[in-house]
Amino acid sequence: MSSSSAPLKIVVIGGSAAGPKAAARARRLDEHASITLIQKDPDLSMASCGYPYYIGGVFDDRNQLICTPAGIVRDPNFFEKAKRIEALVLTEAVAIDRAAKTVTCRHLPSGETRVIPYDRLVIATGATPLFPQVPGTDLAGIHTLHSLGDADQLRAIRDQGQVRRAVVVGGGLIGFEVCEALHLAGIQTTVIEKTDCILPFLDPDLARLVANHVRANGADIITGNGVAAFLGEHGRLTAVKLGNGTELPCELAVVAVGVRPNIALAQAAGLTIGEQGGIAVDDYMRTSDPDIYAAGDCVECTSLITGRKVRAPYGDIANLQGRVIGQNLIQPETATFPGITHTGICKIFDYTVGITGLSARQARALDFDIETATVAGLDIPGYMHGQLLISLMVAERGSGRVLGFQCIGPGDASKRVATVAMAIRGGLTVEDLGNADLPYAPPYSLALDHVIVSAHVLENKLRGLMHGVSAAEVKQRVDSGADCFIIDTRSPQEFEEMRLGIGETLIPQGALRGRLNELPADKDREIILYCKISLRGYESAAILQAHGWRNVKVMEGGVMAWPYPREK
Amino acid sequence: MSSSSAPLKIVVIGGSAAGPKAAARARRLDEHASITLIQKDPDLSMASCGYPYYIGGVFDDRNQLICTPAGIVRDPNFFEKAKRIEALVLTEAVAIDRAAKTVTCRHLPSGETRVIPYDRLVIATGATPLFPQVPGTDLAGIHTLHSLGDADQLRAIRDQGQVRRAVVVGGGLIGFEVCEALHLAGIQTTVIEKTDCILPFLDPDLARLVANHVRANGADIITGNGVAAFLGEHGRLTAVKLGNGTELPCELAVVAVGVRPNIALAQAAGLTIGEQGGIAVDDYMRTSDPDIYAAGDCVECTSLITGRKVRAPYGDIANLQGRVIGQNLIQPETATFPGITHTGICKIFDYTVGITGLSARQARALDFDIETATVAGLDIPGYMHGQLLISLMVAERGSGRVLGFQCIGPGDASKRVATVAMAIRGGLTVEDLGNADLPYAPPYSLALDHVIVSAHVLENKLRGLMHGVSAAEVKQRVDSGADCFIIDTRSPQEFEEMRLGIGETLIPQGALRGRLNELPADKDREIILYCKISLRGYESAAILQAHGWRNVKVMEGGVMAWPYPREK
């Protein structure tokens, strides 16, 4: 925009992540535009993702949630001075008039309304936490964690130290971040999850391992049970009642069962809403009205893996989309946001839990013909104090394209998820990933990094060199008394220290060739092998296959990925 | 191979990384082949990359360098039992007869020779450390670090505690790993480097920052000076004499000036040697003789970025190539190693120093038309105790393809290098990377990860939105008294605590719009802006450009990437 033409009038609704990012980028590209940010909340630019760490006491200065890296609070004065953006806080946009190109907004404390004209409008209204429709939701002591106000309240509960027991309703990412925060605050916490498994984006075996870790840290989990009612006395919460009738006494409940996009304003203005319930946008992040853009938790976008529309209510995505809008506001159709690859992560006690792409369950539900590999291994060498990682990689048969990767454990899973996220973004195959030139030195990885080994194991399965069986499948065989021959291929010493006790026979891998006579005479009998991580299990399987056994399987991930109780 | 046909005879020369990997993979694919491993060294499967950590005392059990994750030493007995591979140690292959298809080898202790027939042969003879041709190299006290024997000697020196001063000849990855190890061992260490800059794969400004970090840790560095002679008394080293005549008194010198591929055997057998001095191989890792494969430090391979032949003497590459051979030995032409992306990393005191792809210097030397961006920023949010990263991203103009990424600092650079390595492998552009869906949560990254911000800054430069100038260029301007106007855009408080003192004017970014009158009247005068990391510098530049200044530049990386002395 040359300074001679009339300044472009930009209005942005929503002042947390996507909105300010769009506004800030637009300002950098056009110093002369008039930019107004309308924000219902009292604060601006809140790092919502940091709330759990503030609540848990990882840091104590609330301003760190709303300040720049240089320590300046991002209040209206900052936006005015640093960005020349007029930020109206405690101000709600109540209507969009697309014909007149105006937004009507109301200053919440005074009730005054104001009509603001726009040339281009951005909707970044975010999402609203879902809430179960059960009795008792108006009791004191029931919270969500969405706004900075919510975070303030939960932090105050921590600082007051009165609450002893809490129930977190919902076993997703935010549920477990809250669980950890409350646990750090000294509160005995139980997470309840309606479906059979926590963290529904993970495949069940991995989710079970995370659940074990949470329990080992002293928090509790109940699955397959939703909240039936909140019970209380004198208007205060005293217990959460579950679907099966159990009552969990508690003074605090935090509901974290997901969010729904805030589309009311857009809908009232006649903008198209997509099939996933978010505002529909094209790759320029433009709504059905070419002068109106939308980004963040309120929109739906494209999955680069499935090509379908999805919702991706994540802070990084909100910022990326906001930036694309900021550019298109000033230089139309010069920036695109092609889509997401379903990448997310969270810290749960000493575990990192990350995923990129599709889980096996999701991929199957979408009718992909897939193969998977579950792999356990260290992140860096043992002599550098390596930590365990357990991952599950998913690829499409035929093409070999990597479709997904889950990675959990005390090891550095975040690096591995980031690595595979880029591989998926680049459309790479299992074979490409298995030949990747990654940064190797002992402080950072094994000579063949965990993602490379995962690709190798998956490649072996795709080539029919290894036949896998999951811990869950083995458990089922054992519980149903199935006629399979189970071999632990570790050393006697390892067997003495820890073992599954599922009817296994100990035959160390190095001794196997000399003990083939101890194996089933029936060469079609199912033989299941494993070791600590199932590397020796795999080598042993190759030996048996070469000697004519036709039904040889490796229990993937070995003892390390066994999520059920062990004999010792 | 069906068990009815005669077993395939496989011979592998070299028993450290590539050789055993090829042998082990071949065994898994063919239980019946006869596999012989010929190894000159007394040990097998040595984790050479771990030597510096053993020498430095990060761990004390030498066996950890040669054992499996389950703790079993990989000696000939292990290879026999676990892999059914005959491993001949202290045995040197002395000739290959391609017509007769035999290898002659000599048992070093006894001098006995043996002729071993092969159907398929693998050459994995590794490399030999280079050594400067100067007087005095036969003095006691001069070492290299290549074999486990070398590591034993240096570890003994640490344990004996007699050496006080050491000189490391060569400022590459291994030189600095040795430097750190000796420093940990309590030895005052100086690294000398012939060229002007340490770590020649880095661009100079980043290399200077690493040098500062090394010096801050108490080790010394001398650049632009090679070794002229080793000086000694009574056959023992007493000093290293440099090209400029300086004598550095020391009782120990470790030479680490690179390696040359061991090609003598291959050459004598008439196999083709490539333009880079390594054994020439195709994508199947097959030499010019279709029955002979080669892998690891002794070969040259293809750069996936330039398409040219390169040497890549890295442990991960040796293993990847070995595995490809292992498969092709049994199932010819089913596995390929397409090439490398120049990825490497090392730890230098509290810094990680990593690179993938080309440095700016390399890219220019190869005639790529490039743009670069130097970016400083945190790895994770400040409230989660984020640490600094400084990186330099290189992209091709026009296509926008990412060509390279260097990343250094106390922050988690290894993750960022791995991420960009995959992006390069996938042929992604700066724009793709700037829209990447990475795993974001506060314990793991900023909402927009450092690699994404790096891509954004580079994109801004490619779009002409930001004009950069490097610290080195600014220093040159300042030293030569050039007529430029330098603005520090931080706060007065930050300025008080730390500042460059290069004639800069302090104008905080938030105040700039009100102080335009203090800027040069001549709108063509060069203005250079910066802040702590140059984010505010960039925002300020946008303001000035919008107000008509035509020669506005941002000093990339800001104060954090300034490698020269500061006023305070």
Ligand SMILES: Cc1cc2nc3c(=O)[nH]c(=O)nc-3n(C[C@H](O)[C@H](O)[C@H](O)COP(=O)(O)OP(=O)(O)OC[C@H]3O[C@@H](n4cnc5c(N)ncnc54)[C@H](O)[C@@H]3O)c2cc1C
């Ligand atoms: C506890 C918690 C932890 C999280 N952790 C992570 C994480 O680790 N990683 C991750 O990627 N994501 C995480 N998220 C999600 C992330 O915070 C959101 O995806 C992101 O904030 C979405 O940004 P947004 O700008 O679209 O919406 P919001 O941040 O929700 O901002 C929308 C703003 O719009 C305002 N608004 C709404 N309607 C109106 C109106 N009519 N008029 C004026 N203003 C209006 C609201 O006041 C609100 O401030 C977390 C979220 C929470 C709550």
Ligand SMILES: Cc1cc2nc3c(=O)[nH]c(=O)nc-3n(C[C@H](O)[C@H](O)[C@H](O)COP(=O)(O)OP(=O)(O)OC[C@H]3O[C@@H](n4cnc5c(N)ncnc54)[C@H](O)[C@@H]3O)c2cc1C
């Ligand atoms: C101190 C140090 C640190 C390193 N750090 C890293 C790092 O952090 N990251 C990284 O990626 N790489 C690193 N490397 C490089 C890595 O170790 C090598 O790239 C890798 O070992 C090469 O494997 P190779 O099998 O090709 O050769 P080598 O490991 O050298 O093995 C070759 C073997 O062949 C034997 N041999 C040679 N000729 C004959 C013959 N005629 N007959 C019989 N045997 C023979 C030798 O005895 C030797 O054991 C490091 C190397 C060293 C020395």
Ligand SMILES: CC(C)(COP(=O)(O)OP(=O)(O)OC[C@H]1O[C@@H](n2cnc3c(N)ncnc32)[C@H](O)[C@@H]1OP(=O)(O)O)[C@@H](O)C(=O)NCCC(=O)NCCS
């Ligand atoms: C911060 C916020 C207001 C956006 O403002 P912003 O000015 O675009 O953001 P930043 O200050 O991070 O970056 C500014 C610019 O500096 C650039 N930059 C960053 N580091 C740089 C460096 N070292 N050198 C040069 N430029 C740099 C960035 O690329 C960006 O420019 P561009 O978008 O024009 O390419 C918005 O993201 C926000 O409100 N965030 C907090 C809330 C949030 O993200 N919540 C969800 C997750 S918890």
Ligand SMILES: CC(C)(COP(=O)(O)OP(=O)(O)OC[C@H]1O[C@@H](n2cnc3c(N)ncnc32)[C@H](O)[C@@H]1OP(=O)(O)O)[C@@H](O)C(=O)NCCC(=O)NCCS
């Ligand atoms: C170890 C060495 C002998 C190779 O032997 P190897 O048997 O191929 O190596 P590993 O024991 O790591 O892996 C064995 C196999 O188990 C597989 N595997 C690993 N983890 C597994 C798991 N959790 N489940 C199933 N399979 C697994 C691997 O994919 C590999 O099989 P493949 O190559 O057939 O796909 C060789 O790499 C070596 O000598 N290394 C040490 C020296 C070295 O690397 N030095 C340079 C760097 S310091």
Ligand SMILES: [Ca+2]
């Ligand atoms: Ca993400």
Ligand SMILES: [Ca+2]
């Ligand atoms: Ca590498």
